[in-house]
Amino acid sequence: MTRKTRTIELKIPSEHGYEKMAMQVAAELAEMMGFTPERTDDVRTAVSEACINAMEHGNTLDGETKVFVVMTAGDERLAIDVIDEGHSDPPDSEVVAPDLEAQFEGRLPPGGMGLFVIKSLVDEADFVEPELGVGNQFRMVIRLQGEGVA
Amino acid sequence: MSSNLKIETRTEPAAPVIELYGDLSADGEDQVKEAYAAAVASGRGAVLFDLSNTAYINTSGISVLIAVAMEAKKTGVTVLVAGASPHYKKVFDLVRFSSFVSMFDDQDAALASLG
Secondary structure (H helix, E strand, O other): OOOOOEEEEEEEEOOOOOHHHHHHHHHHHHHHHOOOHHHHHHHHHHHHHHHHHHHHHHOOOOOOOEEEEEEEEOOOEEEEEEEOOOOOOOOOOOOOOOOHHHHHOOOOOOOOOHHHHHHHHOOEEEEEOOOOOOOOEEEEEEEOOOOOOO | OOOOEEEEEEEOOOOEEEEEEEEEOHHHHHHHHHHHHHHHOOOOOEEEEEOOOEEEEOHHHHHHHHHHHHHHHHOOOEEEEEOOOHHHHHHHHHOOHHHOOEEEOOHHHHHHHOO
């Protein structure tokens, strides 16, 4: 049976904590689509990290800005776009594993893990051309039969 | 949005146990560091963080634990982490946090490791 594509849109403030709103909605949607609890947890964390990146980097935690989250549920996949207002350019698409050794030794400040975690948890994740022509648009795709990380 | 983290600390014979309830994120940094400083003042050489009741952890929260573990390393204190859910254990493994800090399924296993 072919299901209709359904889209849910959210607009959240660029303030720590509100990423949980997007995270909970994405998790509910993933459950409705039939994702396993483990994959739903992956979706939850990926959405949270993408929203935090958008708030902190794309919107520089400016309280006047918003993060837009567009979730598109298809037959076999969930696509989630996280869009900021473009206060900074997107990072390099090449993502390397965080150097925790350097962080534990104090040679690097703690952090820089979000994008790596997202890319590890979902089937596709990258910045795409912003459909609105402004801001940064980060797209994640999670397939119902996806690989994920065990 | 204010921190949604509650912390309870109690002292077991082997080490102080810092139990985190709610969210472990950047907003809880000061609370976690204060709890660690108070726990380490007990004079024991180890501190256990229990995440059994931590419903939400993001990578900023992991960075908070890294900062605490860095501080601990400088002063010869062992930091242990217990009780992370299978999902968050996976995230800790992904970023290799668990290569630098010993992680356990629960408090009992962590405290037993201290002898």
